[in-house]
Amino acid sequence: MLLLVTCAHPTLARHLSPSLGRLVQPRHYSSVRLTAGSGMPWAADNDCFQRLDVDAYYRMLDALVGLPGCLFVTVPDVVADAAGTLRGWVRWSEGLRRRGLPIAFVAQDGCERGLLPPWWAFDAVFLGGSTAWKLGPHARAITALAKAHGKWVHMGRVNSARRLRYAQSLGVDSVDGSSWARWRDALLPSALAALDQPQLTFDLHELP
Numbered sequence: 001m002l003l004l005v006t007c008a009h010p011t012l013a014r015h016l017s018p019s020l021g022r023l024v025q026p027r028h029y030s031s032v033r034l035t036a037g038s039g040m041p042w043a044a045d046n047d048c049f050q051r052l053d054v055d056a057y058y059r060m061l062d063a064l065v066g067l068p069g070c071l072f073v074t075v076p077d078v079v080a081d082a083a084g085t086l087r088g089w090v091r092w093s094e095g096l097r098r099r100g101l102p103i104a105f106v107a108q109d110g111c112e113r114g115l116l117p118p119w120w121a122f123d124a125v126f127l128g129g130s131t132a133w134k135l136g137p138h139a140r141a142i143t144a145l146a147k148a149h150g151k152w153v154h155m156g157r158v159n160s161a162r163r164l165r166y167a168q169s170l171g172v173d174s175v176d177g178s179s180w181a182r183w184r185d186a187l188l189p190s191a192l193a194a195l196d197q198p199q200l201t202f203d204l205h206e207l208p
Contacts, residue, residue, distance in 0.1 A: 001167065001195055002041055002174040004154075005188065006181050009035045015188050019195035021071070023176045026056035029063060036067035043071040043104075043154065043174070045126075052076050058095070065099045071174065072104035072124035072152055080130045082110030089117055104154065112138035119145075124152035127172070131157070135166070143170050161194060168195075 004023035005012060009031040012022055021041035024032050027050075035042050044064060046057055057076065064070060075092045078084030085108050096103045104124035105117055111129075125146040127139050134155065146153050152174070155167045159177035167175045180188050 001164075001172060003158075003164070003180060003188075003191060003195060004041075004043055004174050004176040005184065006176070006178070007184060009038070009040075011184065012040065013038070015184070015192065017192040017196060019192050021174065024060070024064075026053055026060045029060050032063060033067060036069050039069065041069060041071055041174075044073040044101075045156075045176070046074045046076045046106075048074075048077050048106075049079060049128075049156075061095065061099055061101065064101060070102055072126070072154065073101045074104045074106050074126050075122075077106035077108060077126075077128060079128060080109045080133070082108040082113070082115035086115050086117065093117070093121070102152075104152075107139065107142050109133040109138075111142055116142075119149045119151070122151070124154060127153065127155040128157075140170060143172065147171055161191060164191060164194065 002021045003019055004021040006023045006025060006028055012020060022035050024042060024044045025047045027047060044060065046052060073096055075096060076088050078088060085106055089105065093103055102123040104126045105122045106126040106128040108129040125142065127134050133139060143153050153172050154174045155172045156176055158164055158167055158175035159179040164175065180191060
């Protein structure tokens, strides 16, 4: 499982690990060409958890076109609202498709009611939503379905070692969390060392 961290490329290069990648955002995608050229895995988020800046989002998309190694780019979403996210999908997804970027649908509270695009229409699932939903049975079921359809699965807001183990136990392919960038010198080395070890089991009765 990969840990995607929102830091500049030179900073991440000091923590090289097979489990480390970069997550760029509309506010933070400087030196993305250097990241792509280095072979480090990377992906792009939309910043909707803070607030979507439409112009900045489109500028980022244009900067990513043609760069190698992109895992996914998230279509703008509405946090914890599957219906609103699906409506946004109709508006936004074609712009990514025209640019040839791998598309991630951000799964939210309510997706268990079938509020997702067709599986053929996207390349990855980003597990967003409320904390309770993301750690509950519906997100686990969507993860299993996504893997059965051959999709990459990413979990957002994974900010502790315990939650890293939980995501790993679900078969998630990558995670991100702001704490790994904020306290990268203190926390990142131990997280990467843990991820480089064989997968640990996790008791679902003790959710993170």
